[in-house]
Amino acid sequence: MSWVFLRDLLSGVNKYSTGIGRIWVAVVFMFCLLVYVAATENIWKHEHDESECNIKQPGCENVCVDHFFPVSHIRLWALQLIMVSTPLLLVVFHVAYRENREKHHNQKLYKNPGNIDGRLLCTYLISLILKTGLEIVFLVLFYKLYSGFKIPCLVKCDIKPCPNTVDCYISKPTEKMIFLYFLVATSCLCTILNLSELSYLVFKYSIKCYPKRHMKKQQ
Amino acid sequence: MDWGALHTILGGVNKHSTSIGKIWLTVLFIFRIMILVVAAERVWGDEQDDFVCNTLQPGCRNVCYDHFFPISHIRLWALQLIFVSTPALLVAMHVAYRRHEKKRQFRKGDQKCEFKDIEEIRKQRFRIEGSLWWTYTSSIFFRLIFEAVFMYAFYFMYDGFRMPRLMKCNAWPCPNTVDCFVSRPTEKTVFTIFMIAVSSICILLNVAELCYLLTKFFLRRSKKAGNLKQQPNHENKEETKQNEMNELISDSCQNTVIGFSS
Numbered sequence: 176m177s178w179v180f181l182r183d184l185l186s187g188v189n190k191y192s193t194g195i196g197r198i199w200v201a202v203v204f205m206f207c208l209l210v211y212v213a214a215t216e217n218i219w220k221h222e223h224d225e226s227e228c229n230i231k232q233p234g235c236e237n238v239c240v241d242h243f244f245p246v247s248h249i250r251l252w253a254l255q256l257i258m259v260s261t262p263l264l265l266v267v268f269h270v271a272y273r274e275n276r277e278k279h280h281n282q283k284l285y286k287n288p289g290n291i292d293g294r295l296l297c298t299y300l301i302s303l304i305l306k307t308g309l310e311i312v313f314l315v316l317f318y319k320l321y322s323g324f325k326i327p328c329l330v331k332c333d334i335k336p337c338p339n340t341v342d343c344y345i346s347k348p349t350e351k352m353i354f355l356y357f358l359v360a361t362s363c364l365c366t367i368l369n370l371s372e373l374s375y376l377v378f379k380y381s382i383k384c385y386p387k388r389h390m391k392k393q394q
Numbered sequence: 395m396d397w398g399a400l401h402t403i404l405g406g407v408n409k410h411s412t413s414i415g416k417i418w419l420t421v422l423f424i425f426r427i428m429i430l431v432v433a434a435e436r437v438w439g440d441e442q443d444d445f446v447c448n449t450l451q452p453g454c455r456n457v458c459y460d461h462f463f464p465i466s467h468i469r470l471w472a473l474q475l476i477f478v479s480t481p482a483l484l485v486a487m488h489v490a491y492r493r494h495e496k497k498r499q500f501r502k503g504d505q506k507c508e509f510k511d512i513e514e515i516r517k518q519r520f521r522i523e524g525s526l527w528w529t530y531t532s533s534i535f536f537r538l539i540f541e542a543v544f545m546y547a548f549y550f551m552y553d554g555f556r557m558p559r560l561m562k563c564n565a566w567p568c569p570n571t572v573d574c575f576v577s578r579p580t581e582k583t584v585f586t587i588f589m590i591a592v593s594s595i596c597i598l599l600n601v602a603e604l605c606y607l608l609t610k611f612f613l614r615r616s617k618k619a620g621n622l623k624q625q626p627n628h629e630n631k632e633e634t635k636q637n638e639m640n641e642l643i644s645d646s647c648q649n650t651v652i653g654f655s656s
Contacts, residue, residue, distance in 0.1 A: 205476060342453060
């Protein structure tokens with residue numbers, strides 16, 4: 176699976192980000208994307224084949240694994256990476272729109288089309304809110320789907336066609352749990368960075384606007 | 395996507411590194427990342443499939459494998475390489491910040507700025523001094539810490555660096571003590587020792603670089619103190635300013651030469 180597009184998107188957006196935004200891009204790239212591709216994909220590669228149930232009844236193993244892992248952790252992680260990076264496209268499109276407008280009118284309408292001010296600031300803030308929201312949604316989803324952030328080594332299953340309560344053993348549960356905690360920690364760090372960036376931008380631009388309003392009132 | 399993207403990021407930092415830093419980067423890429431991707435991943439590829447236990451009890455093999463290998467060697471090395479490469483991002487960010495400041499000065503038309511165009515600012519190689527020295531030294535310090543922590547974690551988890559052929563397991567649901575056989579133990583031991591040896595070399599290089607930077611810092615400080623003592627009052631200030639200007643000019647000439655030669 177090629178993540179080159181996401182990597183290029185992250186590097187491209189870097190130009191229009193604040194300092195904290197750039198740190199966020201670095202964290203997502205190094206600790207999420209690189210860890211996902213270099214390490215985690217292989218752990219979950221043969222999870223279905225390597226899981227074993229203590230029964231010879233055909234179909235029981237399939238049904239039990241499907242019941243306890245409706246969506247594999249690795250697929251949910253990949254979805255999270257993609258969804259969390261998508262709001263950045265809003266900023267990219269807005270900057271492209273500004274540049275297009277300048278070209279169309281054949282004059283310099285903006286000091287610098289990539290400068291975060293005016294409506295681009297609103298777009299940037301919306302993308303930050305969406306990014307934060309999506310991180311939190313995926314964390315809650317992980318928690319709800321798997322009853323906490325634990326991966327048991329044994330699950331007891333009694334769904335048809337299993338004739339009675341059957342023991343099913345998950346492959347590499349400790350390794351999967353270590354990387355799951357790593358993912359949760361990185362998500363929390365990304366959420367904190369997004370919230371800091373949001374507060375920084377709101378604070379910065381309210382300080383900028385406050386003297387202007389004060390002067391207008393005096394006049 | 396592979397480790398190539400990491401190579402691009404670290405390659406950018408390479409320009410501003412010391413010679414020892416450049417050697418460290420080469421060792422990292424050739425002897426660690428390349429060996430990991432080209433050889434080690436294949437050796438550990440069939441680790442669970444060929445981990446065989448002398449029992450037919452379903453689940454016993456899974457549980458025993460999980461007990462003896464809480465985290466695979468390969469994944470631990472990949473994590474180690476990622477963590478060890480991360481401090482270089484601090485230097486990359488600091489350099490990017492400095493470039494941004496120079497570009498701002500250039501756009502304002504500041505006469506102090508010695509560059510003729512933005513391209514020159516982009517290609518400029520920064521000397522490791524001032525605040526960049528502190529960032530660079532901290533990044534080496536963090537690298538050392540991460541290397542040491544991972545090596546210790548490795549030693550602690552696997553009781554040394556040898557891969558045994560046979561492991562005795564009596565975790566539930568194994569009915570009694572069961573013999574489990576690891577696949578390719580000798581090959582795995584060889585690669586483990588190789589990776590540990592290269593990690594140790596990287597630690598030594600980092601320590602050497604740290605000592606070099608500290609020595610350079612103290613020498614520069616004592617030189618400045620010596621200069622100040624020899625030439626008192628404002629004449630001294632003008633001289634030092636002139637020296638700094640000369641240094642900057644000679645640096646920019648050197649950069650131009652380096653730019654042409656590269």
